[in-house]
Amino acid sequence: MGKIGCSVDGNLNEAKFSEPLPWIGIYIAVATLACAIMMAADLIHGIHCRKLWFPSKYSCLNATSLTIIAVAIKLSVDLNTPMPRHIDQLAKLSSSALICTLMGNSMPSLGIMENKEILMNIMALGILVITVIVNTCIQLGTGVVYLYWKEHALIMFLMLVLLVILSFSALTVPTTKKYLELKYKKKYKMAAKECSNECDSAVHKKLRQDLMKYWMMAHTCSPQFVLGRSVTCTAAGALCLLSAMTLAEAMLGSYLMPGSFKFCNGESDYKWSTILVLIIQTIAIVVGTIAPAIRWFTAINFRCPSTGKKSRKEFRVEKNWTQFLVEMKECPFTIRIQSRQCRKLAHGAKDRILDLCIAMQIGIVLASKVIRFISIYFISRILLFCMCCKKLIWCKSNNTSIDSGSDSQPSSKPDLSRFVLHLEGENELVEMMMKNNWGEKQPKHLLELLDKSSSGLHGVKEFDSDLVLSLDNEEPPHCWALPVVTLTAIAIAIPNTSSCLRKQLMRSVHEGLVYVKIIEENLHAQRDMTNIRKAAYTVWLGVDLYHKWLDVDLNRMYFQAGSTKEILEGLADAAKNKYESHSKWPIMVLAANSMYRISQTILQNYERNSIQSSEKLFEALTVMISDILGACLTNLQHIISLKCFSSSVELREESVRYAVFLLGKTEKILELVNQKTLPSLGPEEMACINKWRALHKPKNQLHFPASSTESDTASSSLMDLHLTIE
Structure with a gap:
């Protein structure tokens, strides 16, 4: 037991x-x-x-x-x-x-x-x-x-x-959300009007100024920030x-x-x-x-008198604290009671309870302000001492007066005080929010690759020839990522090319695909493109980590192949074999079809070229990859603009914050791509690579820039060389 x-x-x-x-x-x-x-x-x-x-x-x-x-x-x-x-x-x-x-x-x-x-x-x-x-x-x-x-x-x-x-x-949350939502809509219209009236030759600078306005509005009306402050x-x-x-x-x-x-x-x-x-x-x-x-x-630090802030009117209870309870009190009593006397008692009890709640709310706000005032009283002494020490050290280190130079340079930041959304009693918030941090780390490898792109971004049209038949006799729609990944796989397999250049290309494409994925996920939501994008990133995983296109070892081809022609033929044959052995797997079929068409296009161009140079072919492929990435990244401005407005007040701040982050990372990219000759397409057409390709009949020309070590005469002649597909 x-x-x-x-x-x-x-x-x-x-x-x-x-x-x-x-x-x-x-x-x-x-x-x-x-x-x-x-x-x-x-x-x-x-x-x-x-x-x-x-x-x-x-x-x-x-x-x-x-x-x-x-x-x-x-x-x-x-x-x-x-x-x-x-x-x-x-x-x-x-x-x-x-x-x-x-x-x-x-x-x-x-x-x-x-x-x-x-x-x-x-x-x-x-x-x-x-x-x-x-x-x-x-x-x-x-x-x-x-x-x-x-x-x-x-x-x-x-x-x-x-x-x-x-x-x-x-x-206070329901009424605060409604109030700030109304203010946001008014400010948004004002910001949109100002943005449309501004004319700046530098698109990225205008976008930066516009974003600062939208960010200020979205951030200051964030419900969590309203409660947090x-x-x-x-x-x-x-x-x-x-x-x-x-x-x-x-x-x-x-x-x-x-x-x-x-x-x-x-x-x-x-x-x-x-x-x-x-x-x-x-x-x-x-x-x-x-x-x-x-x-x-x-x-406390913000409101301390020692930092120049005033603490008067500190014990005034603003209307937004009691507005919800007052509105509840003014609402009619909705419970159905037969007896008039009982309805009267219930209505009176409701009013008494709400009066008590209003009094408690006022008491809580006043008590909170007392706590803040007491904190300010004691902490201000410490902050004042720290500020004096900081000024003294600064003066000694610079051998100059504290105030010298304070007004020598006017602030270059625009006045965004109109776009700070604040409640009653939060006037100091305007001054606090006049600080903005920009300057994210730029993707340097991608910028170096984009510098090599052609002025008209011709590579978008030239990477795939209409004369090459698909493995299934039907040309599938293209996405931005798959041709970039396929061209990169071909480029790193080409023999007699510099190992440093191959590594540099891999780093650049790795940085570029991050933004390509953002663009395709936000602007290309068609269902028929899902498998193509999956194929692109599945292939890239193998190329990036293991230098393999599917299970074809690109490093082995690079070291063992006798010529560039053998590489292109080997990749085309491998693509054909993959298609035949995985005909029921859409991702494999799409990847194989892309490799077959692009390698056959490059092979036809390569065979018709009188100077068969691996280095020049690698350079031509690099320019083509740069053109495709540059064309795709022209849509970044549209993505950033879309993120500036969200219908949900809870998600708005995070959306605009993401736009700010994206602009900080891609500002130099926008500056580069906007210097190119872009087609006259609408925002939706710019997001689709097939629209770019359909705009003009492709000339299918691979340009081979000359090496910087050659003479001026040779350079001039080689710059005019191109491959033509009949």
């Missing part, structure tokens, strides 16, 4: 019940680690994107995160497991502090939720927080928690205040920092002054797992406190 739950003498075998608890401790530690990873991911994401208000991309309130939190704080709600050691008591306290940290981190995520989703998540969080508070109070009464009762009381108070702040901050979120950051400091005080006191505490003897049923839980929860709290603390400090 001992194995069932009773001992031999019939008594309950309590020791058996506590055996799994160390494993439950590991379970708690793993859940806490998951919380720590989510908060760390948000921290890294915010720093990487230079968003010091740290949007909640990973540690947001939802069913999954609330379930993980419920597991991570199990020690706080465990009513009857003995916790005698000081480590056990600290683990209880750290579980409560962890909830404060998680609430502070997840507050901005309320901005991206729908109204019903906000309500359900806040209710679930409220049930969890109230359960923790009630259970902790019971444990304080029964003696399970017998130490750090002041710290527990303070953290429970902070926990409750944070819950109230989150709940009432969520009430709010006074309640600033106060939540201060409260999170205070809860972490409370835990730190308890931990330092227990280790530095153990004589001031009276600990119980014995061991917890969680045994060694308690130490693991305490360590991981402490790490999670430290990591999770950084983002709310930086939000708090950023707001």
Whole structure:
């Protein structure tokens, strides 16, 4: 009977019940680690994107995160497991502090939720927080928690205040979204009108100026940013920092002054797992406190009088805080009640409840502003001292006055203050947003390749001849990536060419295909192009990593082939064999057909050339690849423009941010391709390589530029050489 739950003498075998608890401790530690990873991911994401208000991309309130939190704080709600050691008591306290940290981190995520989703998540969080508070109070009464009762009381108070702040901050989300959406539409029309009136010869410069306007609008009306910069979120950051400091005080006191505490003897049923839980929860709290603390400090730093900001009218409650509750109060009572007296009582009760909520909302906002004002009062002294030291060091290092040269160079940045979307009481936001960071690292290898392209981008028409029959007697539609990949495979297999040039071409195509993929995914969404794009990137994976076209070793062909003609014939034959052996696999068929047509086209040109030079053929193929990439990349401007407007307010900022990133990476590319002679096609036609090819009948000429080492006479004659397909 001992194995069932009773001992031999019939008594309950309590020791058996506590055996799994160390494993439950590991379970708690793993859940806490998951919380720590989510908060760390948000921290890294915010720093990487230079968003010091740290949007909640990973540690947001939802069913999954609330379930993980419920597991991570199990020690706080465990009513009857003995916790005698000081480590056990600290683990209880750290579980409560962890909830404060998680609430502070997840507050901005309320901005991206729908109204019903906000309500359900806040209710679930409220049930969890109230359960923790009630259970902790019971444990304080029964003696399970017998130490750090002041710290527990303070953290429970902070926990409750944070819950109230989150709940009432969520009430502002619906009206704030509507208000900013209306302002965005008006500003967008104004920006579009200004952009259409501007005439700048440099397209990339005009695009840059336009993007700055759209980015400013999209960023400042982002729902997460609106919550992240709010006074309640600033106060939540201060409260999170205070809860972490409370835990730190308890931990330092227990280790530095153990004589001031009276600990119980014995061991917890969680045994060694308690130490693991305490360590991981402490790490999670430290990591999770950084983002709310930086939000708090950023707001304080910006509003400090020492930095030139005024703190008057600090205690005025703006209308947007209570507008939703006021609108609810003005709405008629919709519940059907037969009795007039009962309807009257219900309507009166609704008004009284909403009046109480409005008063609470005003109180929360005022309390948050008090916290911010007190923070400013103390932090401003430190910032003023740091600023004086910084100016003193700067003056000594430059041997000049602080103000000298401050007005010598006027700012070259355009005035974007008109496009900053802000709420009432956020006038200082305009000044803060007048900073813009540009200048992403340019793809240098791709730029070097694009420099070699022809002025008219003739390679788009010349890589494939109409005189070459397809393997299936039907010419399939082309995509941008597949001919680039196929031509690159042919180029690196050509013998007697420089190894450095082959490597350079591979690097350039690798950088170029990144942007080709972006263009094809956004502008070429036809279903019949899906397999062609898959074929291109499947082939490129083998070429890039293993120097193989499908399973044909290009390096072996490069070293073992006797002539260039053998290479081209070998690739054409390999393509034909692949087609015949994989006739039911669309990706293989498309890749094989592309290789066959292009290699046959190049072979016909090569055979009709009086000077059969591998180096010149490699150079001609490089120019052709550059032309195709250049023609494709002319669509980048259209992609960037499309990303500037999104119908969803939740996704708009990320879309425009991507456009900013893309422009920063491709500004030099746009400058290069816009110098070429481009066809007069519409945006949709420019995105299709078949439209480029159909615009004019292809001349199918491979141009062979001369080497820089040859004489001027030879260079002049060789530059005029070309191959003609009859």
